[in-house]
Amino acid sequence: MAQRKLSILAWQIFILVVLLSVWEWGYDTAKALLPRAFVPSILDPYFIAKPSMIWTSFLKLGCFADPAGFLACYGATPNNLWLATLVTIKNMLWGFLWGASLGVLIGLTLGRSAYLSKIFEPFIVAMNSIPRIALVPLIILMFGLGDLSKVVTASIVVFFVVFFNTFEGTRSVDRDQIAAARLLGASELTVLRTVVIPSALAWVFASLTPAVSFALIGVIVGEFIGAERGLGKLIIEAEARANAAEMMVSIIVMMIVGIILAFIVRRIQAYLLRWQPQFEQQH
Amino acid sequence: MTDASNDLTMAHTTAGSAARAPGAGGAADVAAPVRIRVSNLDKRFRTAGDGVVAVDNVSFDVRQGEFVALLGPSGCGKSTILNMVAGLLDATDGEMAIDADPVVTGKVNRKVGYVFQRDxxxxxxxxxxxxxxxxxxxxxxxxxxxxxxxxxxxxxxxxxxxxxxxxxxxxxxxxxxxxxxxxxxxPDILLMDEPFGALDTHTKLEMHKTLLEIWERERQTVLFVTHDLGEALTLSSRIILLSARPGRLKEDFEVPFPRPRDAVSLRETAEFGQLYSHIWHSLGEEFRRTKAE
Incomplete structure (x- = not known):
């Protein structure tokens, strides 16, 4: 078993090294050896930069390369890499929290009431048919270029994902388990707290991992379309200067943020759903 | 009177001596207060057609400390009766009361415990x-x-x-x-809906042992739904036999075996065999009717 793990890790490192090497030296090597027609232009550093160029840009954007020192650079650059990352994460988390909370709340309410869900069904279907990204210019018009419009965008994107899952989860709660709880003396509210919510939690969590990525997408798109700061703004600025390396820096930072947040959600999920067989060994 | 009821009388007399033995827990104590009263209970389910009559004019009482088995073929409405008594289901007609308080659908009675068939x-x-x-x-x-x-x-x-x-x-x-x-x-009243129906024979016997032990100590008033004749005879002090759909009261008889009972050795006694084969015939008619439909 340990050997198997080791060999998997070895393969992963090997693939990573090959990819990075091709990225770094592939284009130059191909240009030196092959006739011009065979040189793959997709590897052109003009489009995809190079790991070494990305590192240099990272040092520059991250205020490590400034001769005046880190703090001077940090203070003088309002949208430096660190501040941009912080702002994007902050907006994303608020959007995620608002969207997920409202999604769970309304999902539970409509899931518990066949009457209300019948009333609101056509409205929800209609709202859900709008591609969320199409709303972003409107949202920026309403809430301005600041952080609020990004929070709103992210929460709308997150809301629908979480809402639909919570709704389904609430409706699929075992009726006999509810009856059992009632017969053991549970009030409507106690049933909700001790049966419906724990039972629907598996469904809610199934939506939270993608919801984290969706929140990030919401914020970034908002920053693309109109923002004063954030990682999305950094990308748009780099694009204006046709600087692929700087774009890559922001993209890699987003990737890392996404990995960390998804990891945190999965840990919480594994703990809260430890009664389910698939999370048996993980908590 | 049919032949079957004559047999029943006989079963009573053969096993009756055991019922009256000291420490016997079989026969109902007529002086004991009525805990569950079901009178003229009807239940019709509305389906695509005219509606199915599930329960037809069923009446019975369960007295303090009785262990009553509601026995009948599948689909005879015995679980329906139990669910109505528990207040989980509306009755179409008739009355049910627990300690003379009418049962209200959706209202939980703290005196009543309920065990489901499903997990x-x-x-x-x-x-x-x-x-x-x-x-x-x-x-x-x-x-x-x-x-x-x-x-x-x-x-x-x-x-x-x-x-x-x-x-x-x-x-x-x-x-x-x-x-x-x-x-x-x-709970001093226990409603059980085929609680061991999904278990294998051996596990079922183990559960019977546990339940007998608890009940013989606590003497709750029990209404126990089952289609398993052996189970009904092992556990209960009285069996109410229902007919095939629509569920009607067919027979009502005491189970006179002395207590404490042993779930395994009880089945090997002659009295058990006699009562078993008597009810089996009665029940057999209902099974045949179920199949004929």
Whole structure:
């Protein structure tokens, strides 16, 4: 078993090294050896930069390369890499929290009431048919270029994902388990707290991992379309200067943020759903 | 009177001596108060056609301390009757009362405990958490709760599994958890809907032993739905036999075996065999009617 793990890790490192090497030296090597027609232009550093160029840009954007020192650079650059990352994460988390909370709340309410869900069904279907990204210019018009419009965008994107899952989860709660709880003396509210919510939690969590990525997408798109700061703004600025390396820096930072947040959600999920067989060994 | 009822009289007389023996817990005490009263109960289900009559004019009483089995072929409406008594289902017509209080659908009576046929253990709670559920939501202090749960685990043979989640348990153990979850609230009326219906023969016998032990000590008033004749005879002090759909009262007789009963050796006695074959014929008619439809 340990050997198997080791060999998997070895393969992963090997693939990573090959990819990075091709990225770094592939284009130059191909240009030196092959006739011009065979040189793959997709590897052109003009489009995809190079790991070494990305590192240099990272040092520059991250205020490590400034001769005046880190703090001077940090203070003088309002949208430096660190501040941009912080702002994007902050907006994303608020959007995620608002969207997920409202999604769970309304999902539970409509899931518990066949009457209300019948009333609101056509409205929800209609709202859900709008591609969320199409709303972003409107949202920026309403809430301005600041952080609020990004929070709103992210929460709308997150809301629908979480809402639909919570709704389904609430409706699929075992009726006999509810009856059992009632017969053991549970009030409507106690049933909700001790049966419906724990039972629907598996469904809610199934939506939270993608919801984290969706929140990030919401914020970034908002920053693309109109923002004063954030990682999305950094990308748009780099694009204006046709600087692929700087774009890559922001993209890699987003990737890392996404990995960390998804990891945190999965840990919480594994703990809260430890009664389910698939999370048996993980908590 | 049919031949079957003559046989029944005979069964009574042969086993009657045992019923009157000291310590016998079979025969109903007519002086005991009526706990469950069902009178002229009807239930019709509306379906695509005219509607199905599930229960037709059923009346019976269950007295304090009786263990009554409601026996009948599948689909005869016996679970429907139980659910109506529990207030889980509306009656089309007729009246039900517990301690002379009319049963109101959707209103839970604290005196009544209910055990489901289906597995309704909460998978997100440990064995302890499940058994202690009723106490927890009633606000019983933690220390007292822990003591009671510990005892319930002991009594039910679940020792060592207190902190396990239900998915790691067998079907029989899960049903033990469900049983103790209800019994820990000390209901003096117990409604059971084929609680051991999904278990294999051996596990079922083990459950019978546990239930007999508990009941012979506590003497709750029990209404127990089953289609298993052996189970009804082993556990109950009285059997109400229902006809095939629509469910009507067919026969009502005492089970005179002395207590404490042993779930296994009881089945080997001659009295058990006689009563079994008598009811079997009566029940057999109903099964044939079910199939003929």
């Amino acid at each position: 309704t253990v909460f998978p997100w709670r440990t064995v302890e958490g499940n058994i202690g559920y009723g106490l927890e939501i009633a606000g019983v202090p933690k220390e007292e709760r822990r003591r009671k749960v510990e005892r319930a685990i002991e009594v039910s043979g679940l020792a060592g599994f207190g902190s396990s989640f239900p998915r790691t348990l067998s079907g029989g153990m899960r049903q033990r958890v469900a049983l103790m979850r209800t019994l820990i609230l000390e």
